[in-house]
Amino acid sequence: MDLMNQIIARAQGNKQRIVLPEGTEERTMRAADKLIADGVADVILIGNPAEILAFGEANGLTHLPNATIVDPINNEKKSVYANLLFELRKSKGMTIEQAEKLVENPLFLGCLMIKNGDADGEVAGAANTTGDVLRPAFQIVKTAPGISVVSGAFLMFMPDKSYGDNGVMVFGDCAVLPNPTAAELAQIAVSTARTTRAIAGIEPRVAMLSFSTKGSAKHEMVDKVVEATRLAKEMDPSVEIEGELQADAALVPSVAASKAPGSTVAGKANVLVFPSLEVGNIAYKLVQRLAGAEAVGPILQGIAAPINDLSRGCSVDDIYKLVAITANQAIGIKEQK
Numbered sequence: 001m002d003l004m005n006q007i008i009a010r011a012q013g014n015k016q017r018i019v020l021p022e023g024t025e026e027r028t029m030r031a032a033d034k035l036i037a038d039g040v041a042d043v044i045l046i047g048n049p050a051e052i053l054a055f056g057e058a059n060g061l062t063h064l065p066n067a068t069i070v071d072p073i074n075n076e077k078k079s080v081y082a083n084l085l086f087e088l089r090k091s092k093g094m095t096i097e098q099a100e101k102l103v104e105n106p107l108f109l110g111c112l113m114i115k116n117g118d119a120d121g122e123v124a125g126a127a128n129t130t131g132d133v134l135r136p137a138f139q140i141v142k143t144a145p146g147i148s149v150v151s152g153a154f155l156m157f158m159p160d161k162s163y164g165d166n167g168v169m170v171f172g173d174c175a176v177l178p179n180p181t182a183a184e185l186a187q188i189a190v191s192t193a194r195t196t197r198a199i200a201g202i203e204p205r206v207a208m209l210s211f212s213t214k215g216s217a218k219h220e221m222v223d224k225v226v227e228a229t230r231l232a233k234e235m236d237p238s239v240e241i242e243g244e245l246q247a248d249a250a251l252v253p254s255v256a257a258s259k260a261p262g263s264t265v266a267g268k269a270n271v272l273v274f275p276s277l278e279v280g281n282i283a284y285k286l287v288q289r290l291a292g293a294e295a296v297g298p299i300l301q302g303i304a305a306p307i308n309d310l311s312r313g314c315s316v317d318d319i320y321k322l323v324a325i326t327a328n329q330a331i332g333i334k335e336q337k
Contacts, residue, residue, distance in 0.1 A: 003157070003168055003200060004296075004321060010201070011040045011327035016120040018323050018330075019113055021106035023047030023069065025127045026055070031319035033061035040320070041327050044068045044119055046106040070113070072104050081112040088115075088140060107132060111140040114305045120330040123322050125310035134300075137307045144191075144304045144333075146235065151188045152176045152298030153195045154284050159292050163251060164270040165202045170195060171272050171287075174280035175298035182224045186231035189273045191301040193239040196271050198332025199299065199325055207250035207269035208232070208243025209279075213259040216246075225275050240265050247272070299325055306330050 018035075022028045023045030029052060032043045045052055049069045056064030078100075085108065086099040102108045107128060113119040124133045134150070143150065152175025161167040172192035173180070180188060185208075193204035210225040211217060222244055229243030242250075242265035249259040249266050256267025274280030288295045300308050306329035308322050 003155070004324075006201060007199060007321075007328050008038070008040055008324045010331065011324045012038070014327075014331050015039065015042050016327040016330040017042045017044060017068075017118070018326055019044040019046065019070075019110040019119040019122045020319075020323075021046045021110040021122065021124045022127045023106070024051050024055070027314065027316050027319060028126055029055055029061060029064060030059075030316045031323065032067055033063045034316070034320055035323055036063040036066050040324050042068070043323075044070060044113070046070050046072055046109055048073075070109070072106050072109050077116075077118070078103055081109060081116065084112055084116055085140065105136075108136045108140070111136040111307070114307070115140050121306035121308075121326040123308050123310065123319065123326050125308075126312060126314050126319065128312075130309050133307070133309045137303055141304050141307060143302050147187050147191060147302045149180065149184045149187050150176055150300060150302040151191055153192050153301055154295045154297035155200065155299070156284065156287060157294040157296070158287075165200070168200055168202065169270050169272065170200060170204070171274070171280060171284050172301070173274065173277055174284045176277065176300070178277045180228075180276065182227035183231055185224065185228035185273070185275065186235055187302065189228065189232040189241060189271075190236045190239065192271055192273055193236065193241070194332065194336075195299060195301045195329070198335075199328045202270060204239055204271045205265045205269050206232070206239060206241040206271040206273060207245045207265055208241065208273050208275075209247055209250060210244035210275060211246060212244050213246045213249045213266075214244070216259070221275060242266055242269075243273075245269070296321065296325070299329070301329075305333065 018041040024047035045067045081103045082100045086096045110122045151173035153172040156169040158167040196204040208229045212222040225244040248255045250269040253267035260266035306326045
């Protein structure tokens, strides 16, 4: 069974409540029907119930009526969510009238459902920008305990199975934070390790990458990675983290034996943490295009509950897979508590 099938099977075995705020978007409705049919998640669609059910009937989506459908304009908990939003944002100047209006926005409503304990995770972005998806997430759900930065990881499925864990690797951050400080980079490392455990189901061996291995070069950019490695080890001593390492020292046993002898990570890393977004984004695209790897992501990490952003060019299958991944993140968060 490949990893994606394992992720789906794990979601099926411990169903989570995943809210899809773009409930009247066609690809979202088609994905919801398949997710319900396969028992991957308890799907919550936000949108006009009549519109959703009419689309399902017209297109043979027989499982769509089994979704929980929440009308953003008229729902029984509207005042509860408005009051919750008001309490969360009144220190920023929000009035109750503004809160009552904002809860009609499905992206805000989805996050409020999570904050209120009515949903476990969210997937959106098929019809909205990343900024629109993340803004209510930051304002309402906020970051996980001990984490102040959100980052983006990619699952990388390598054709060469000798790398990572049978060809599975996790790269971070490749999507969000342009130039992290040492403290922020440490948080990214810990978040990526936790993502690896929660989604890939493998024990992370984290390489903090640089253009230097164990002092082979001197530069402030190297110093940042060295300090980030120290801080990451302090944050979560349960994770094997090694740095600073060059990419070949992280991946190739013979190079590791020469450059970082005795390391438990060097030569067999399955998690690569890049020193900046510029490096991470370039690296994952190069590996994807030149090595023929499959890249799945970005998977957002560091938020207190899993909220993931789709590309507006996504397919039904993309939504289906990201819901399964989000469910696995929710399971992992619950297991940590």
